[in-house]
Structures are given as structure tokens and as C-alpha cells.
Amino acid sequence: MQRLNTLPADLVTSVNVHSHVERILPTDEAYALLELVREIADAELAPRVDDFEARGEFPRELLRTLGRVGLLGLPYPEEYGGGAQPYEVYLQVLEELARRWLAVAEAVSVHTLACYPVAGYGSDAQRKRFLPDMLGGELLGAYCLSEPAGGSDAAAMTTKAVRDGDEYVVTGTKAWITHAGQADFYNVFCRTGGPGAGGVSCLLADAATPGIEPQARERTMGLRSSPVAQIAFDGARVPADRLLSEENKGFRIAMSALDGGRLGIAACAVGLAQAAVDYAVAYAGEREQFGRPIAQFQGIGFMLADMATQVSAARALVLAAARLRDAGRPYGAEAAKAKLFATDAAMRVTTDAVQVLGGYGYVADHPVERYMREAKVLQIVEGTNQIQRLVISRALTRG
Ligand SMILES: Cc1cc2nc3c(=O)[nH]c(=O)nc-3n(C[C@H](O)[C@H](O)[C@H](O)COP(=O)(O)OP(=O)(O)OC[C@H]3O[C@@H](n4cnc5c(N)ncnc54)[C@H](O)[C@@H]3O)c2cc1C
Numbered sequence: 001m002q003r004l005n006t007l008p009a010d011l012v013t014s015v016n017v018h019s020h021v022e023r024i025l026p027t028d029e030a031y032a033l034l035e036l037v038r039e040i041a042d043a044e045l046a047p048r049v050d051d052f053e054a055r056g057e058f059p060r061e062l063l064r065t066l067g068r069v070g071l072l073g074l075p076y077p078e079e080y081g082g083g084a085q086p087y088e089v090y091l092q093v094l095e096e097l098a099r100r101w102l103a104v105a106e107a108v109s110v111h112t113l114a115c116y117p118v119a120g121y122g123s124d125a126q127r128k129r130f131l132p133d134m135l136g137g138e139l140l141g142a143y144c145l146s147e148p149a150g151g152s153d154a155a156a157m158t159t160k161a162v163r164d165g166d167e168y169v170v171t172g173t174k175a176w177i178t179h180a181g182q183a184d185f186y187n188v189f190c191r192t193g194g195p196g197a198g199g200v201s202c203l204l205a206d207a208a209t210p211g212i213e214p215q216a217r218e219r220t221m222g223l224r225s226s227p228v229a230q231i232a233f234d235g236a237r238v239p240a241d242r243l244l245s246e247e248n249k250g251f252r253i254a255m256s257a258l259d260g261g262r263l264g265i266a267a268c269a270v271g272l273a274q275a276a277v278d279y280a281v282a283y284a285g286e287r288e289q290f291g292r293p294i295a296q297f298q299g300i301g302f303m304l305a306d307m308a309t310q311v312s313a314a315r316a317l318v319l320a321a322a323r324l325r326d327a328g329r330p331y332g333a334e335a336a337k338a339k340l341f342a343t344d345a346a347m348r349v350t351t352d353a354v355q356v357l358g359g360y361g362y363v364a365d366h367p368v369e370r371y372m373r374e375a376k377v378l379q380i381v382e383g384t385n386q387i388q389r390l391v392i393s394r395a396l397t398r399g
Pocket of ligand 1: 110142143144145146148149150151152153175176177178179220223228377380381382383384385386387390
């Protein structure tokens with residue numbers, strides 16, 4: 001433990017954080033992969049996170065490095081350069097990344113989501129043409145569904161694509177787009193038909209297309225190294241061969257991409273919450289009040305026990321949903337439950353971690369205030385937790 005010379009000797013200024021999560025992985029290859037990811041996270045992510053978050057800089061080069069070692073295409077087929085890993089392994093990789101730097105884990109999750117429309121619904125020619133560079137990390141992706149007038153009611157979107165010869169002319173504004181201005185390609189969900197979900201198509205647009213203009217970055221509460229902005233489409237001409245699946249079949253793509261994406265967000269929440277537990281446990285073992293470590297007070301010890309239990313429960317829910325997906329079974333409602341529970345747990349656990357540190361939890365000298373700010377967004381993105389409840393209750397009442 002390092003102590004600053006000018007501070008009283010009993011002040012805890014940093015702690016030795018230990019984390020040990022028992023994992024059962026399906027193959028020896030997966031154990032080796034998780035070990036590699038831990039090494040990369042310790043060597044490349046942990047030393048940079050504070051600086052990049054403070055400056056609000058997106059670590060694009062780091063993402064390229066993750067692409068080169070194969071972490072940007074883990075759940076996709078090997079023939080296109082993917083890792084052919086089960087989702088349960090991919091999600092545990094995300095968890096390890098999120099434990100060190102949530103914005104990087106979220107970037108991997110969003111990129112993986114953005115590869116899904118081509119991988120799942122593209123033609124053979126589109127897959128061959130686009131996937132190798134996407135999965136290798138040369139091209140970074142973004143997913144453009146939300147609009148300024150509506151995120152939850154995505155089917156009410158107004159961004160329009162009108163066919164003109166061999167092109168679509170796209171006009172409208174997408175909002176809250178992660179990787180805006182950094183991405184090389186955008187999945188653009190836009191209206192090609194009548195109102196509602198049945199009139200939506202999915203286009204794969206090059207970011208460099210004239211008429212696609214990322215706007216000023218949002219000033220976010222947390223995840224400051226992750227760029228988020230509106231994107232204006234002002235008569236942008238997208239070649240017609242960039243249509244994924246068929247005209248007016250795009251909403252199904254958006255929703256099925258989100259099922260997998262929500263598990264990614266849930267795994268990020270588990271990693272973030274685990275980091276908060278680890279830090280709070282280490283701090284409570286070091287910090288003394290009334291002549292003994294605060295961990296020895298039952299009020300703190302029980303709080304730590306509840307925090308750790310919530311993280312374990314969240315992880316179990318995430319992996320159970322992932323295994324359904326890996327088995328080819330319907331998993332949308334289970335993904336919604338996992339996202340709802342894991343992100344609510346992350347919010348509670350990170351808030352409690354601040355409480356365990358007392359006043360020191362409220363300042364940026366320790367990472368728990370950042371964890372708490374970061375947890376909040378996970379309850380909002382890829383469908384708010386109210387919308388997750390809607391998904392779950394509809395599945396229940398459908399029987
Ligand atoms: C940092 C960040 C990154 C994001 N990244 C992306 C991205 O990459 N791509 C993308 O497309 N979007 C992205 N989003 C958008 C995100 O998915 C939306 O913010 C979210 O879906 C909510 O939409 P909204 O903000 O318009 O809120 P609204 O839909 O206006 O909702 C406002 C409130 O009303 C509640 N509500 C709405 N409808 C119902 C209902 N039927 N029942 C009960 N409650 C309801 C909501 O839960 C919420 O509490 C991002 C958002 C943020 C903050």
C-alpha cells in the first residue's frame with residue numbers, strides 16, 4: 001500500500017485490490033483466453049483509464065490492439081475472422097475488461113453489436129466483403145437506432161431513406177450514438193415504408209459518406225472516454241447494395257441485435273460491480289475507526305456481503321441467458337431479466353461502495369465515485385430498465 005508522506009500514516013490513499021472469481025469455462029482454450037484478457041486488462045487498460053477518462057479521450061489505438069488479438073469478433077465465425085467463441089465466454093471477457101475500464105468494455109460490446117446485422121442478416125457477398133475488417137478491428141462500428149424524439153419507442157423513428165436508382169437517400173437525425181465521429185461504419189435504421197415497425201430498413205453506411213455529419217459530443221455524467229453524439233443525415237447517398245436483409249425487414253434486425261447487446265451491457269455491469277466490491281473490501285480491510293478495521297463492524301461487513309451476493313447473482317443470470325443463446329434457444333426475455341437485474345445491481349453495489357469509503361468515496365482519489373457515475377448509464381442504454389420490464393412482462397403474458 002502506498003502512503004503519501006505528507007498525509008497522516010493511517011490515511012488510506014490506495015489499496016491492494018484482489019479479485020478472484022471462480023469461473024467454469026467450457027474449454028481449455030477459453031481458460032487461456034480469459035488469462036490473456038486479464039493480462040491485457042492489467043497491462044493496457046488499468047494504467048490508462050484515469051487519464052483517458054479525465055481527458056475524455058477515446059482510446060482508438062487500444063481498440064485496434066484488442067482487434068489484433070482477436071477480441072473484437074469473439075462470438076462470430078472463424079471463416080470471417082471471428083473467434084468462434086460461445087457467448088458465455090465472450091461475456092466473461094467483457095466482464096474482465098469492464099472490471100478495469102468500463103468504456104473499453106462497452107466499446108467492445110457496441111462494436112460486437114454493430115457487427116451483428118451483417119453477420120446475422122447480410123448476404124454471403126456482404127459478409128465476405130465487410131466482416132473480416134470489422135471482426136479484425138480495422139473498422140469500428142456504431143449502431144444508430146435512437147432518435148432525439150424517441151429512444152424507447154424506436155419504431156416511431158422518422159429518419160427516412162428514399163430509393164433513387166442504385167442508392168438510398170437518407171435524411172434525418174440519430175441521437176445518442178456511441179462511437180459517433182470515431183466509427184468507420186454505421187448501422188442506420190431508417191424508414192423506407194409506412195409507419196411502425198413494419199416500415200423500417202437497415203442500411204450499412206460508410207462513416208465517410210458525404211451528408212453524414214456527427215454533431216457535437218454530449219457531455220456525459222460518466223463513460224467520458226466514450227464519444228456519444230447525434231448524427232445528422234442530410235441527403236446522404238448510401239449504395240442500395242448496403243441494404244441488409246430486405247426493405248422494411250430492418251426492425252427485426254434491430255431487436256434481435258439488441259437481445260445479444262443487452263447481455264453485453266449486463267456483463268459490463270457485472271464487471272463494474274465486481275470492481276466496486278473488490279475495492280470496497282480492500283479499503284474496509286485497511287481503514288481503521290474506533291481502533292479496528294471498519295470491515296470488522298457488522299454494519300460494513302454485512303454491506304460487503306450483500307454487495308458480493310448481488311454480483312454473484314447477476315453473473316449467474318447473465319451466464320444462464322448466454323447458455324440459452326449458445327444452445328440456439330429463445331433467450332430474449334432472459335436477456336432482458338439479466339440486463340435489468342445486473343445493471344440495477346451495479347447501481348446499488350457501486351453506490352454502497354461509495355458509502356463504505358465514507359467521504360473518501362465521494363472524491364476522485366479513489367475509483368468508486370467513477371464506478372457509481374458509470375453504473376447509471378447501464379440502466380439506460382440498449383433499452384431502459386423500464387423497457388426491459390416491458391419485454392419481460394409481455395413474454396410472461398404471451399405465455
Ligand atoms: C451514453 C449513452 C449511449 C447510448 N448509445 C446508443 C447507441 O449507440 N445507439 C443508439 O441507438 N442509442 C444509444 N443510446 C440511447 C439509449 O438507448 C436511449 O437513451 C434509451 O433507449 C432511452 O431513450 P430516451 O433517452 O429517448 O428516453 P425516453 O424513451 O424518452 O424515456 C424517458 C423515460 O420514460 C420511460 N419510458 C418510456 N417508455 C416507457 C414505457 N412504455 N413504460 C414505462 N416507462 C417508459 C423510460 O424508461 C425513461 O425512464 C445511448 C444513450 C446513452 C445515454
